[in-house]
Amino acid sequence: MKKKRKIFCSFLKKETEGLExxxxxxxxxxxxxxxxxxxxxxxxxEKQTKIINEKKLNMFIEKDRIFLEKKMKNFFFKKKKN
Incomplete structure (x- = not known):
């Protein structure tokens, strides 16, 4: 059995299981x-799926992929205001 990677998640602000x-x-x-x-x-x-459906994005269209990537970067790395 493969050992699970532990990381400090910058999103959840705690140590937890990393991506495989x-x-x-x-x-x-x-x-x-x-x-x-x-x-x-x-x-x-889950959020990505909602965005794709609500905005009717097509992942074969470059501008839609760029839009979704910006949303992802903001979701994970934008400084949250307290």
């Missing part, structure tokens, strides 16, 4: 892999 592999390409994908937990990623996937 990099789900997103490039630098942002590496940042997500290193700083975002499996739980936080699953929270994003």
């Amino acid at each position: 592999y990099q789900f997103f390409p490039g630098k942002i994908g590496q940042q997500i892999y290193e700083q975002i937990s499996k739980k936080a990623w699953n929270i994003w996937l």
